[in-house]
Amino acid sequence: xxxxxxxxxxxxxxxxxxxxxxxxxxxxxxxxxxxxxxxxxxxxxxxxxxxxxxxxxxxxxxxxxxxxxxxxxxxxxxxxxxxxxxxxxxxxxxxxxxxxxxxxxxxxxxxxxxxxxxxxxxxxxxxxxxxxxxxxxxxxxxxxxxxxxxxxxxxxxxxxxxxxxxxxxxxxxxxxxxxxxxxxxxxxxxxxxxxxxxxxxxxxxxxxxxxxxxxxxxxxxxxxxxxxxxxxxxxxxxxxxxxxxxxxxxxxxxxxxxxxxxxxxxxxxxxxxxxxxxxxxxxxxxxxxxxxxxxxxxxxxxxxxxxxxxxxxxxxxxxxxxxxxxxxxxxxxxxxx
Amino acid sequence: xxxxxxxxxxxxxxxxxxxxxxxxxxxxxxxxxxxxxxxxxxxxxxxxxxxxxxxxxxxxxxxxxxxxxxxxxxxxxxxxxxxxxxxxxxxxxxxxxxxxxxxxxxxxxxxxxxxxxxxxxxxxxxxxxxxxxxxxxxxxxxxxxxxxxxxxxxxxxxxxxxxxxxxxxxxxxxxxxxxxxxxxxxxxxxxxxxxxxxxxxxxxxxxxxxxxxxxxxxxxxxxxxxxxxxxxxxxxxxxxxxxxxxxxxxxxxxxxxxxxxxxxxxxxxxxxxxxxxxxxxxxxxxxxxxxxxxxxxxxxxxxxxxxxxxxxxxxxxxxxxxxxxxxxxxxxxxxxxxxxxxxxxxxxxxxxxxxxxxxxxxxxxxxxxxxxxxxxxxxxxxxxxxxxxxxxxxxxxxxxxxxxxxxxxxxxxxxxxxxxxxxxxxxxxxxxxxxxxxxxxxxxxxxxxxxxxxxxxxxxxxxxxxxxxxxxxxxxxxxxxxxxxxxxxxxxxxxxxxxxxxxxxxxxxxxxxxxxxxxxxxxxxxxxx
Numbered sequence: 001x002x003x004x005x006x007x008x009x010x011x012x013x014x015x016x017x018x019x020x021x022x023x024x025x026x027x028x029x030x031x032x033x034x035x036x037x038x039x040x041x042x043x044x045x046x047x048x049x050x051x052x053x054x055x056x057x058x059x060x061x062x063x064x065x066x067x068x069x070x071x072x073x074x075x076x077x078x079x080x081x082x083x084x085x086x087x088x089x090x091x092x093x094x095x096x097x098x099x100x101x102x103x104x105x106x107x108x109x110x111x112x113x114x115x116x117x118x119x120x121x122x123x124x125x126x127x128x129x130x131x132x133x134x135x136x137x138x139x140x141x142x143x144x145x146x147x148x149x150x151x152x153x154x155x156x157x158x159x160x161x162x163x164x165x166x167x168x169x170x171x172x173x174x175x176x177x178x179x180x181x182x183x184x185x186x187x188x189x190x191x192x193x194x195x196x197x198x199x200x201x202x203x204x205x206x207x208x209x210x211x212x213x214x215x216x217x218x219x220x221x222x223x224x225x226x227x228x229x230x231x232x233x234x235x236x237x238x239x240x241x242x243x244x245x246x247x248x249x250x251x252x253x254x255x256x257x258x259x260x261x262x263x264x265x266x267x268x269x270x271x272x273x274x275x276x277x278x279x280x281x282x283x284x285x286x287x288x289x290x291x292x293x294x295x296x297x298x299x300x301x302x303x304x305x306x307x308x309x310x311x312x313x314x315x316x317x318x319x320x321x322x323x324x325x326x327x328x329x330x331x332x333x334x335x336x337x
Numbered sequence: 338x339x340x341x342x343x344x345x346x347x348x349x350x351x352x353x354x355x356x357x358x359x360x361x362x363x364x365x366x367x368x369x370x371x372x373x374x375x376x377x378x379x380x381x382x383x384x385x386x387x388x389x390x391x392x393x394x395x396x397x398x399x400x401x402x403x404x405x406x407x408x409x410x411x412x413x414x415x416x417x418x419x420x421x422x423x424x425x426x427x428x429x430x431x432x433x434x435x436x437x438x439x440x441x442x443x444x445x446x447x448x449x450x451x452x453x454x455x456x457x458x459x460x461x462x463x464x465x466x467x468x469x470x471x472x473x474x475x476x477x478x479x480x481x482x483x484x485x486x487x488x489x490x491x492x493x494x495x496x497x498x499x500x501x502x503x504x505x506x507x508x509x510x511x512x513x514x515x516x517x518x519x520x521x522x523x524x525x526x527x528x529x530x531x532x533x534x535x536x537x538x539x540x541x542x543x544x545x546x547x548x549x550x551x552x553x554x555x556x557x558x559x560x561x562x563x564x565x566x567x568x569x570x571x572x573x574x575x576x577x578x579x580x581x582x583x584x585x586x587x588x589x590x591x592x593x594x595x596x597x598x599x600x601x602x603x604x605x606x607x608x609x610x611x612x613x614x615x616x617x618x619x620x621x622x623x624x625x626x627x628x629x630x631x632x633x634x635x636x637x638x639x640x641x642x643x644x645x646x647x648x649x650x651x652x653x654x655x656x657x658x659x660x661x662x663x664x665x666x667x668x669x670x671x672x673x674x675x676x677x678x679x680x681x682x683x684x685x686x687x688x689x690x691x692x693x694x695x696x697x698x699x700x701x702x703x704x705x706x707x708x709x710x711x712x713x714x715x716x717x718x719x720x721x722x723x724x725x726x727x728x729x730x731x732x733x734x735x736x737x738x739x740x741x742x743x744x745x746x747x748x749x750x751x752x753x754x755x756x757x758x759x760x761x762x763x764x765x766x767x768x769x770x771x772x773x774x775x776x777x778x779x780x781x782x783x784x785x786x787x788x789x790x791x792x793x794x795x796x797x798x799x800x801x802x803x804x805x806x807x808x809x810x811x812x813x814x815x816x817x818x819x820x821x822x823x824x825x826x827x828x829x830x831x832x833x834x835x836x837x838x839x840x841x842x843x844x845x846x847x848x849x850x851x852x853x854x855x856x857x858x859x860x861x862x863x864x865x866x
Contacts, residue, residue, distance in 0.1 A: 033749070033752040036752055036755060037747065037751055038387035045755075047473050047474065047476070047477055050472045051386055051472075051473060081379070081387050082379055082389075082558075083379050083557035083558050084379040084380040084542075090557070093556070094558075149589055152589075152590065156593065156597065157593050157596070157597060160597070164594055164600070165585075165590050166585065166599075167560075171560075171583065280586075281586040282587045284585040284586065284587070284590060286558055286559045291558065297717075297746060297747050298747065
């Protein structure tokens with residue numbers, strides 16, 4: 001098992017190296033002048049030149065690349081100019097926020113999408129199948145910022161049920177001691193139930209927004225995969241052997257239908273983690289997506305490189321986990337190192 | 338009866354219900370101000386290179402300067418603004434310009450840094466030396482007031498400090514009141530600087546001032562929390578004990594927070610939101626026409642069609658001024674058309690042009706007829722600039738000039754205007770020091786700064802601007818200003834469109850609003866309740 005994991009990790013090294021080179025080059029060919037941007041208003045050409053040399057941007061590209069890789073080897077992702085902090089610290093502070101929101105959104109989506117998809121497949125053509133289709137279409141066709149603003153408008157502005165969309169915690173609540181960086185878990189570990197409730201209240205609306213968006217792929221994939229399995233020979237055999245409906249669907253069909261669903265879940269998760277910028281903007285959520293976009297607007301190289309690299313590594317790890325999960329769900333799946 | 342359904346509903350609602358109670362119980366709410374802003378500081382050191390706009394707020398509230406601008410009432414009410422010539426002491430108890438007018442001596446008051454150590458003249462010198470030598474924006478700003486080299490700053494004794502002038506410059510003293518020449522605790526800075534004479538890295542993350550507020554916590558991109566410095570003696574002790582400044586990127590969310598009454602103050606909403614808030618009347622909106630600020634259309638005088646002055650005048654005659662003001666700024670500004678033939682001593686002021694298509698058409702025909710050109714603007718300003726650009730395109734179409742609109746992303750915009758080859762650029766420039774010659778020095782002088790987007794070169798104008806800048810007396814100054822404004826009225830390298838209003842939304846319970854040239858909130862005067 002361990003050898004298999006090790007082998008898998010080895011194969012990812014070339015892709016990580018590729019990511020490093022490509023992001024470095026891509027950020028350099030971006031139009032825009034970092035030095036001119038950060039020299040601020042009323043900057044003289046000398047001031048801009050000074051900043052350029054301070055940032056090392058006047059050196060030839062290969063030299064810049066070597067110093068970037070040397071720093072990277074020491075775990076230093078460089079300094080962000082937009083926040084003034086080291087990229088490592090920024091990502092460490094922001095990744096848990098994104099992860100907490102994405103996980104919550106995904107769990108919400110799963111709790112609705114999986115049962116809905118299974119029922120739609122079992123009762124194909126019934127009202128529940130149509131409901132499934134409507135939910136999926138609506139979810140995917142509503143842009144997240146629209147759903148987000150609508151939820152804020154209804155539940156915060158009109159009804160006043162939801163707390164002010166001020167980020168991860170109300171202004172007057174204090175952060176729980178940091179263990180995982182996920183406020184819900186940290187506050188429970190510390191036994192701060194007030195903080196847990198405050199964090200949960202802030203989390204619900206953005207998580208629902210993300211959940212609605214990710215409903216569609218999960219529901220549709222569950223339904224399609226269940227349909228394929230329900231039509232298979234072994235299900236007919238199970239039915240013919242007189243097993244109960246629950247046993248056939250729950251134990252045999254569902255488990256076999258899970259493989260493509262798990263793949264979809266993995267893809268949706270990694271997509272949401274980086275791409276929920278609009279949700280982060282609407283709810284003032286301090287996540288990595290808005291961090292990367294702000295850096296991009298300012299041509300701030302280090303955070304963009306750090307973000308892409310982190311995402312690439314997360315993607316690799318996630319894929320590995322999914323592959324391992326395959327083996328658990330279906331013992332016939334064998335992974336080659 | 339408790340059914341499973343009501344139990345689930347109650348469980349889902351529980352966090353919200355408890356949330357309300359939590360807020361109400363917090364005792365400090367009445368003495369705490371919640372400010373929501375688009376983005377927060379990227380450093381705590383305004384002198385440092387690459388500091389963003391909100392860092393001015395840190396400099397303003399957490400550090401003291403020798404002088405500050407005296408509050409003067411906003412003509413329409415709602416709070417106070419400033420007037421360039423009117424200064425009062427901050428760290429300086431008194432100051433005296435020498436009889437030859439070539440130096441100024443400051444007596445320091447008894448003030449202490451947050452560390453408890455007394456502020457001395459040596460700290461003032463270290464800080465002003467730093468601003469002059471650190472490079473980047475801080476040095477440029479110091480130079481704008483003829484504060485150019487460390488030899489100008491002299492420690493007379495522990496409580497006396499002198500600034501020697503390199504030339505007589507009316508901007509020297511006002512420039513000591515902007516957010517750059519603030520005073521650090523130099524001992525702490527040197528001790529923690531790690532060999533860097535400017536202690537850049539350390540001061541970026543640490544506040545070592547004597548100002549009215551300290552930074553309690555700073556999470557870049559999330560929030561900044563300020564607490565009052567109860568030992569502050571450089572002014573009246575502020576009423577608010579704690580300020581929480583949260584970064585909320587979405588303007589819709591900020592507006593919702595204001596309208597629900599959850600946030601106390603918001604800066605930087607789109608003009609339409611300010612207008613709506615004003616009309617709804619639930620919160621106060623205080624607007625100050627930005628001193629020395631104007632939205633203008635720069636026409637390139639060196640390359641392209643607008644080399645011909647007749648075409649520049651044609652553009653000035655065809656601008657739909659009123660429509661531009663209403664559709665892009667929603668009336669939150671001052672129209673810049675229809676001014677008198679003889680200008681006043683003021684900037685910005687309306688140029689003598691009005692919307693007159695016939696005149697414009699005649700000028701275009703005289704110059705050889707229609708053509709195509711491109712209009713550039715910064716995508717970061719799109720909320721205002723985009724509707725403006727569309728209206729200008731439409732208006733110029735009527736006189737045979739076809740305009741293509743090019744929206745340039747923030748990081749590229751500086752590069753783009755530095756090229757000085759773009760025929761038309763929409764931009765807003767606002768100078769901190771409110772003098773006509775200062776504005777024109779940056780935007781139309783032959784020294785060709787990056788903001789001279791029209792690349793305007795005219796020795797006659799340069800002579801008038803330089804003469805005004807160092808004019809010996811008011812009569813000479815006024816004459817120079819009137820002359821150079823007449824000249825640019827005729828030459829129009831830039832067609833002024835509107836002087837925008839700097840708007841702030843405040844809850845009704847918030848008082849004491851103070852406008853500052855850096856356009857960041859001044860917490861020291863704000864009151865609540």
